[in-house]
Amino acid sequence: MKSFGTYVRKQRERLRAGDPEYSLRKVAARIGVAPSFLSNVERGQESPPSEPKIHALASVLGEDPDVLLALAGKISTDLQQAICHRPQVFARLIRELKDLPDHAVEQVEQAARQVREGQW
Amino acid sequence: MKSFGTYVRKQRERLRAGDPEYSLRKVAARIGVAPSFLSNVERGQESPPSEPKIHALASVLGEDPDVLLALAGKISTDLQQAICHRPQVFARLIRELKDLPDHAVEQVEQAARQVREGQW
């Protein structure tokens, strides 16, 4: 599996190529961590930062926060709360879907939107 | 919101009424923690145990592990992994469903089963 640090470094350097505002130090300052910390994280010497810092990083790098969080093995707290609020129904649904291919899950997503519209 | 400890104590005492094997000490021994720890957890003096202990506790008390984990604000690692494996599609789906009523989510669950059967 792709590591959080490697991915972040790649994306940051891609941006840095066209804009010096994306140096390690500048980005670290913008997300509110010490440069050394970001350096170690990007090289996998330390585990990924906390959820708030990952959200800030996603915003700075223009990445999807859910993807970045996933690379860190975490789940956004709003999703956590939604699941914890109705654990049984969500647990069943996720287990039902986890082994299905992407297009099947998207079909279900489509069904969800239809059900949602039927609500109003 | 109902607390983890209160819920566990209530369920354990319900079982203990008909069977002395469900004393705090016995249950603590069965799930592999010190009695004092379970005592403090049940009275909300300490935060809920780790996921493995919660699974063991669910098994001993005959409870749904996902429900017990949810009361502790946690999500089973198999669900975590499923979500982290395809973060975007699951994030969208969960956010789509979180504000819908139970019966709507169950409709989607039904759709998921149908899609699944269409796979084979």
Next chain:
DNA sequence: TTAAGTGTTTACTATACACTTAACACCAAT
């Protein structure tokens, strides 16, 4: 050549998590 910038290395820290150990007070039976 010195100043400002780059990323890196090492060492350290404060807080939270997930418990344990030992002792306490109480009750029931022997």
Next chain:
DNA sequence: ATTGGTGTTAAGTGTATAGTAAACACTTAA
């Protein structure tokens, strides 16, 4: 009166989390 059971209290422990601070080595630009 002591043994075996109940739950409780207080204090301590090892590990992980989530970082910081300071110094190092190196590369441009003035």
